[in-house]
Amino acid sequence: MPNTAETPTSCRRFAGKTAIVTGGASGIGLAAARRLAAEGARLVLADLHGEAADSAARALVAAGAAEALGVACDVSRDDQVEACMRRALDRFGAVDVIVNNAGLMTFEPFIDLTGADWARVLGVDLMGAFLFIRQGLLHMHAGGAIVNVSSIHARETEPHVAPYAAAKAALVSLTRSAAIEGKPRGIRVNAVLPGAIDTPMLWENPNVKSGVERIDRSEVGHPEDVAAAIAFLAAPEAAFVQGTAMVVDGGRLARL
Numbered sequence: 001m002p003n004t005a006e007t008p009t010s011c012r013r014f015a016g017k018t019a020i021v022t023g024g025a026s027g028i029g030l031a032a033a034r035r036l037a038a039e040g041a042r043l044v045l046a047d048l049h050g051e052a053a054d055s056a057a058r059a060l061v062a063a064g065a066a067e068a069l070g071v072a073c074d075v076s077r078d079d080q081v082e083a084c085m086r087r088a089l090d091r092f093g094a095v096d097v098i099v100n101n102a103g104l105m106t107f108e109p110f111i112d113l114t115g116a117d118w119a120r121v122l123g124v125d126l127m128g129a130f131l132f133i134r135q136g137l138l139h140m141h142a143g144g145a146i147v148n149v150s151s152i153h154a155r156e157t158e159p160h161v162a163p164y165a166a167a168k169a170a171l172v173s174l175t176r177s178a179a180i181e182g183k184p185r186g187i188r189v190n191a192v193l194p195g196a197i198d199t200p201m202l203w204e205n206p207n208v209k210s211g212v213e214r215i216d217r218s219e220v221g222h223p224e225d226v227a228a229a230i231a232f233l234a235a236p237e238a239a240f241v242q243g244t245a246m247v248v249d250g251g252r253l254a255r256l
Helices: 027-038 050-062 076-094 115-139 162-185 204-209 225-235
Strands: 018-024 044-049 069-072 097-098 144-149 187-192 247-250
Touching: 018 076, 018 115, 027 044, 027 097, 027 204, 027 225, 044 050, 044 076, 050 069, 069 076, 069 187, 076 115, 097 115, 097 225, 115 144, 115 162, 144 162, 144 204, 144 225, 162 187, 187 225
Parallel strands: 018 044, 018 097, 044 069, 097 144, 144 187, 187 247
Antiparallel strands: none
């Protein structure tokens, strides 16, 4: 699909705000960081690959971001998540937005999966979001927003991705639970469910390569499409949106 999710040049919804984006060095995470930066946000890019996060942060600043900081962070580890939040608070004084985007997939038949496979995927895709949500509820002020990047695999899935589908479905439920507890604190928690998005994760998917999952290129979106939805859910305009899961898939689920 054509990329129509351009950032309005006059839009400064996040001026003076600080956002943490996990998995922020590439793909949807980097697109979200660019969108938030273009609207005035200061960025903390938390990524397993610290050098890539640093490089992406420098590129954001070169492109006009107010400030950007790269942080090496394994989101499945409580101590590293806490340290990331502490660095953000020490540097910027407050955190206003958290985008839980870090994720990974494994491609194995169900009967070949091991407990370690499950733990690895759920550790990043679900535990990582939980840990950052907890930090958000502990440290964010009223008006804060958390956006979790789930997937349409939470609704409809395919063979050989059971841990990923389970984690993304659980993330939708976690979003609702966190929204209930965040509401009295003035913190909103929502999710986006991307469909087929033009990232390496899509084209490296063995199911796509083998034809098990057929991708109509007219229904492949861009990372910027998801970033636009993330920015909306994080913005003041979405002040009455709480605990929802917004599908961003070009209508793919509607025809399944």
